[in-house]
Amino acid sequence: MDRQLDQLLSSAGRPALCQSVLPALLGCIADIARTLRTSHTVALAGTANAFGDDQLNVDVAAEKLVRDALAKCPAVVAASSEEDPAERPVRHSRDAGQTAEEASSEQYTVAFDPLDGSSIIAPNWTVGTIVGIWDGASALRQPPAERQVAAVLGVYGPRTTAIVALRVPGAEAACLEVGIGDQDFRFHVIRSRVRFADPPFATRxxxxxxxxxxxxxxxxxxxxxxxxxxxxxxxxxxxxxxxxxxxxxxxxxxxxxxxxxxxxxxxxxxxxxxxxxxxxxxxxxxxxxxxxxxxxxxxxxxxxxxxxxxxxxxxxxxxxxxxxxxxxxxxxxx
Amino acid sequence: MDRQLDQLLSSAGRPALCQSVLPALLGCIADIARTLRTSHTVALAGTANAFGDDQLNVDVAAEKLVRDALAKCPAVVAASSEEDPAERPVRHSRDAGQTAEEASSEQYTVAFDPLDGSSIIAPNWTVGTIVGIWDGASALRQPPAERQVAAVLGVYGPRTTAIVALRVPGAEAACLEVGIGDQDFRFHVIRSRVRFADPPFATRxxxxxxxxxxxxxxxxxxxxxxxxxxxxxxxxxxxxxxxxxxxxxxxxxxxxxxxxxxxxxxxxxxxxxxxxxxxxxxxxxxxxxxxxxxxxxxxxxxxxxxxxxxxxxxxxxxxxxxxxxxxxxxxxxx
Structure with missing residues (x-):
């Protein structure tokens, strides 16, 4: 992973989250980007009346990519998605060897919308992936402000980018923008500190x-x-x-x-x-x-x-x- | 080129336009897509105050790609662009060997906006390229409805697509959507007939x-x-x-x-x-x-x-x- 990204994330003191879960999700965003890039025929169908079915095809492909990524993260114990809206335990793939760090107390529940914006896929407008990462074995009946510790937005446009937000209790909150390479999964930090500006504003x-x-x-x-x-x-x-x-x-x-x-x-x-x-x-x-x-x-x-x-x-x-x-x-x- | 695309275009009876100019422009759209895909730092600068300069960098890169493409088309005799808004003769590159077809009476002037939508490059929204192709040695002081015989819109989003419109005197007008592969310049027709629909409309x-x-x-x-x-x-x-x-x-x-x-x-x-x-x-x-x-x-x-x-x-x-x-x-x- 990009060294700057590594440094920015490591300050959170959550090794499994920052060295396993977040990188897996960023890699998955690269995978979804590649899937979308070659899904010309899916988008075609989006222009026909039978949009529902074909939209589902792209959504399901993205859904599977996220689930596959999570299966490689031992710290992710439960997941639910807009496509399958019930929290279920995550079955880890065989290569999800548990490192010393991951055998720690870190346990996460991931909730995600694999492909948000299906109505604008056919016209080839920018769409996204939304992911929330929660402390513990469920996202429900918890105070979100404390228990949702990270979020990732994948942005599929002319480029592939991601916004990563991290707010772990006891550490400073962070929001950064990451550029994602298409071919080689290389990430690099575009903006290490994404912030709304202060007035005056040239344009609102x-x-x-x-x-x-x-x-x-x-x-x-x-x-x-x-x-x-x-x-x-x-x-x-x-x-x-x-x-x-x-x-x-x-x-x-x-x-x-x-x-x-x-x-x-x-x-x-x-x-x-x-x-x-x-x-x-x-x-x-x-x-x-x-x-x-x-x-x-x-x-x-x-x-x-x-x-x-x-x-x-x-x-x-x-x-x-x-x-x-x-x-x-x-x-x-x- | 894709056989269906070839067939659709060949009916226009303009071999240089359809076998040289339009394919060159579609290839160029693939090139611009690749340039944008890797221009993370340009977009970064777009978020700073000094937008003008950096926007110019991407625009200039796209501009050069279009000019390079046109230089390979002997039938394109003049060009002008939003970045260099004066009609000038096109200097053809050495490998622009003139085929029998191209030595015909076909002569075109190309007017283009290499990268439209600079204000939305930083947020990674879909942007485009706009190209108009005119019969003869100038686009000025001509009746546009008759003399502008083709137009191409490049669309850079999650995928790369293009809209090609063709209205050559004496032939039926055509409008089609083409999907453009990123790596290998493969084109394929997504929709052979792009048409506004007839009422009633489910959504307006x-x-x-x-x-x-x-x-x-x-x-x-x-x-x-x-x-x-x-x-x-x-x-x-x-x-x-x-x-x-x-x-x-x-x-x-x-x-x-x-x-x-x-x-x-x-x-x-x-x-x-x-x-x-x-x-x-x-x-x-x-x-x-x-x-x-x-x-x-x-x-x-x-x-x-x-x-x-x-x-x-x-x-x-x-x-x-x-x-x-x-x-x-x-x-x-x-």
Whole structure:
């Protein structure tokens, strides 16, 4: 592994996590990138009506690659994914020899969405993989802010990159961007410290998800109108990973996916929201539930299929959205 | 070259165009894809303040690859690009042996934007290359609808793909999608007939470019509000190639980049609008100038730097935007 990456990770004092699990996941992202690169016919089918089935093919391929990677990590004891949403013990492959470090007390549960953004695979837009790594033998009924210790976002675009966030109790939080070579699994650190910037901002960005909800939510429509009036720049791909990574790359941005009566919460807390929230927080931003304004990582998960909306990005922007979307209801509670 | 691709192109009756120029451009798109794939450090710099210089590095690399490709095509007599916006004769490389076909009457001028979407390279979003191919020794002061006979869009995302549009006088117009292998320059036809779909549409998409203009244009703001009210799905990457290719992949979509007093026309007609308009028309869609509602390809270019706004996509949607944006002014002319 890249020496700088090794140094950055080793400070966490979690040898199995940093020398086995994270490298395995980065290698797996290289594998998924290669699979996508050659999956022209899958994408073709995506343009036809029978999208469901073919989408499943790519998803299943990515799912298998992640599971194969985890099978080589003795410290990963349980896993669940958006494709198979139940926590199950991980069967380790024969070559997963347990090193001295790994025989330590480290035990992890991994929750992942192998391929997020299936609707934009056919047009060849950037898509991603989302992974959350939890201390212990389950991610459920645990305080996410403490127990989810790492998250990895794989980004499949013109290049293959990954965002790695690490927040181990007792160590400083880290968020870094890694470039991933296609052929030889070489990783190198592109940015050792991914951070939202401080004001003033040359350009301010907004990503309004679930925009159809604005038709029935005057406060969401007002928010959109305000962004337009304040000349924010619109960037919205519809892929959660690229949309959040855009803000991280620019140093500014706010992603808003509200929930209304007719437009239900659809982001999965375990596979999408918790890892994204950890990344955003480790980069100095904020991620909240638009329904009550609470931090995404504040509430334990009840089950693998828990869902919610999301507001995340630059802290001040998130606070502003909270006031705008919840201001009236908070007022009425007084 | 892929046999199906060969067959599709050969019907145009332009051997130099179809057996030399287009294959050279597709090979060049594979080269640019590989360059981007390994340009992690360039993208890094893109996240810093000194974006201009580093953006230039990737642009210049892509520019050189296109020029090198054109130098091998004896039929290409002149070229100009967004990076070097003046039509100049092409100096052919020594290995550009002129075949019997190429010694024919075919003479082309190529206009290209080597790398469109520099602002979204750092976040690793899909970007593109835009190429227009014109009959004769110049693209200027010619009727674009007749003289621009082909266009190629390179799409650099998780995969590398290209859209090829061909409209040679006397032959049927064609629009096809090609998958491009990374390693071995293999091309294969993903879709032999790229077409906007007919209603009814399961999902309708809109891509509102230059959204800040809505702050000073009530008609543009009204248009956006209508899309929200009619539950259109928002997809807007800010890259012209991915935004248009999204509509082509989904079979529906409308891209709107209006022009207002404070927000001037910034899309270049020669390097961006004309090739995009040819692709959209060959796929059965429509591309108009939002200022007067005229077809993009109706008016000859005065110079290499001519600029305009753009409304393009599904024909009915473009007509609707025209009514919405120009309705009032058309009314007042009566």
């Amino acid at each position: 960005y907004f990503a309004p998800a679930n925009l159809r909800a604005a038709a029935e939510s005057p406060s969401y429509m007002r928010l959109i109108t305000q962004y337009v009036g304040k000349k924010y720049t619109l960037r919205y791909s519809g892929g959660l990973v690229p949309d959040v990574v855009h803000a991280l790359a620019k140093g500014h941005g706010v992603y808003v996916s509200p929930v209304t009566a007719a437009s239900r919460a659809k982001l999965r807390r375990l596979y999408e929201l918790c890892p994204i929230a950890l990344v955003v927080e480790c980069a100095g931003g904020r991620a909240i539930d638009p329904v009550d304004g609470e931090e995404i990582l504040a509430r334990p998960l009840e089950g693998c299929d828990d869902r919610a909306g999301l507001v995340c990005g630059t802290t001040d922007e998130v606070d502003e959205v909270k006031r705008e979307l919840l201001g009236a209801s908070l007022e009425s509670c007084r | 998409y809109f891509a509102p470019a230059n959204l800040r203009a809505a702050a000073e244009s009530p008609s543009y703001m009204r248009l956006i509000t209508q899309y929200v009210g009619k539950k259109y799905t928002l997809r807007y990457s800010g890259g012209l190639v991915p935004d248009v290719v999204h509509a082509l992949a989904k079979g529906h979509g409308v891209y709107v980049s209006p022009v207002t007093a404070a927000s001037r026309a910034k899309l270049r007609r020669l390097y961006e609008l004309c090739p995009i308009a040819l692709v959209v028309e060959c796929a059965g869609g429509r591309a108009i100038d939002p200022v007067d509602g005229e077809e993009i390809l109706a008016r000859p270019l005065e110079g290499c730097d001519d600029r305009a706004g753009l409304v393009c996509g599904t024909t009915d949607e473009v007509d609707e935007v025209k009514r919405e944006l120009l309705g009032a002014s058309l009314e007042s002319c009566r």
